[in-house]
Amino acid sequence: MKTISFAVPCYNSAAYMDKCIESLLACDEGKNDIEILIVDDGSTKDNTAEIADAWQEKYPGTIRAIHKPNGGHGSAVNTGLANAEGRYFKVVDSDDWLDKDAMHEVMAYLRRQMELAEPTDMVIGNYVYEKVHEGTRTVMGYKNVFPVGEEFGWDDTKHFHQSQYLLMHSVIYRTELLQDLGLKLPEHTFYVDNIFVFKPLPSVRTMYYLDVDMYRYFIGREDQSVNEKIMYARRDQQLRVTRIMIDAMNDAEIESKKLERYMLNYLSMMMCICSIFLRMEKTDENEENRAAIWEYLKQKNPELYKRVKNTALNWGTNIPTEAGRQFGLAAYHIAQKIFKFN
Structure with missing residues (x-):
């Protein structure tokens, strides 16, 4: 069994996927214990498929090129997970990369888990917002939340800051945990990474945090899903993801009060984002959709x-009247500048 499977969803990624794959190959460190699953999600506008095949030909024991019809990011993650043979599973988007020095420490820990009957369920590292065009970077870490250098459970965690969440970038799951859960992300939908780091959490019993800047998250392309204009255009998909998260929290058996509080705060953030983007343009349709997502939560x-509804985030962003709408939008743009998330 390989130590880890890296899934790389690719859709017309020819311009930048090589850098990503090279950073993953560096994780092998001569051990021949990683696999890289390049999932070509029906690319048609460039030679992504040919590049994937060339990587597989060059590293046949390490890299597999998987070609599939276009189904979106979630579909590509599903395909990667279904084909993963490593003990651990990590998604790395094709325009991002992993830090070599940080991964040296992460891989050393994962390799030690290969010797254990009950390996750690989830391994966590820091991620870095890389705003390449601005020449700036923002490190998002968890030293204030998690014990460093020891295995722990949810009851051992401390308080997350308001802007602090586990993202797909920061987590490595035990593969079997996700497969046993039957995790399936919706197809043709953006923002499914929120489901990936939300729905499995009640099944996670043990964690390990390394205070290293593991994942480099590129921000700056105009077509990126976190671009504000694109997020507004895809607000229906944000609503779809949020409904799935409401269902997940409603159905899950959450034993830890600390985990329950964290998931509540995460869901509050998602509801806040829905409200803000549905108030960016004042239309009857947006107001109806905003009322509908809150009613969905209420009924569930x-x-x-x-x-x-009573969290500070959602009290502020749902104040009625035009003044309330402007307040919510202003708060969002202030947060944008402080936390540099898009």
Whole structure:
């Protein structure tokens, strides 16, 4: 068994996928214990498919090129997970990369887990917002939340800051945990990474945090899904993802109060984003959709609805009247500048 499977969803990624793959190959360190699954998600506008095949031909025991019809990022992640043979599973987007020095420490820990009957469920590292065109970077770490250098559970965690969440970039799951859960992300939908780091959490019993800047998250392309204009255009997909997260929290057996609080805050953030983007343009359709997502939460779980609705995030962004709408948008843009998330 390989130590880790890296899934690289690719869609017309020819311009930047090589840098990503090279950073993953560096994780092998001569051990021949990683696999890289390049998932070509029906690319048609460039030679992504040919590049994937060339990588497989060059590293036949390490890299597999998987070609599939276009189904979106979630579909590509699903395909990667279905084909993963490593003990651990990590998604690395094709325009991002992993830090070599940080991964040396991460891989050393993962390799030690190969010797254990009960390996750690989730391994966590820092991620870095790389705004290449601005020449700036923002490190997002968890030293204030997690013990460093020891295995722990949810009850051992401390308080997350308001802007601090586990993202797809920061987590490495035990593959079997995700496969046993039957995790399936929706197709033709953006923002499914939120489901990836939300729905599995109640199944995670053990964690290990390394305070290293593992994942480099590129921000700056005009066509990127976190671009504000694109997020507004895809607000229907944001609503779809949020409904799935509401269902996940409603259905899950969450044993730890600390995990429950974290998931509540994460869901509150998602509801806040929905509200903000549905108020960017004042239309009847947007107002109807905003009312509908809140009603969906209320019908699914009235108690959860009250708790989410009364958080500071959602009280501020849902103040009625035009003044309230402007307040919510202003708060969003201030957060944008402080946290540099898009």
